[in-house]
Amino acid sequence: MPVPVTSDAKETRLLLRDRVRGQIQEAILDGTLLAGERLNDDELVAWLGVSRTPIREALVDLxxxxLVVIEPNRFTAVADPDPAMVVPILQTLGVLYGGVLRLAVPLLTKAEAKRLAAQVDSCVEALDEGDFLSVNVHTVALFDAFVGLCGNAPLIKATRDIEFGLAYRLRVPNIVDLLPWGEMRQQYLELKAATLAGDGIAAELAGEALHQLPVTPRG
Known part of the structure; x- marks a missing residue:
């Protein structure tokens, strides 16, 4: 007969799943696990110190x-970003982040606005240095900070469920050839100015342009 699962057991299983997902996600995002690398159950069990069940559940989430590709009965591997998807992925992030900026920027305290402006500066510095991986890392951190300050719980959850996976898929070797980096520098600066001014609409437009969405100027 089926054995009822206690709420404590369910909670423990969920916590394990979340912890395992977070550890594998971090290893993918920091480069410990490389694009295309096969993920072996026995090796993951040894590394994470848990059973196969929370690992398989976490891999499905990933x-x-x-972040992960699963071919049933064949293999599980770290996703290998596709250059052809760079612009569509950027635009998808832009749709989400545009709404986030529209909501978040008018709510910012002066201290929050200054902190976010400094994060924009980090993005521009990495861009000027030609360190495009760092541009990706700093930009994801910047927009995730805006997400946390937008005051809309459903939007926060929806965005955080997918933003890191989408940003990871922008890590292609020829990213330098695929995007108008000169224009993007100016868009970062426009985002900084709008953030400091508390102008949510201007921030939304700058964020959308930064993510390669067609933008109609105000006025």
């Missing part, structure tokens, strides 16, 4: 995020 597949939904776009």
């Amino acid at each position: 597949e939904h995020m776009g």
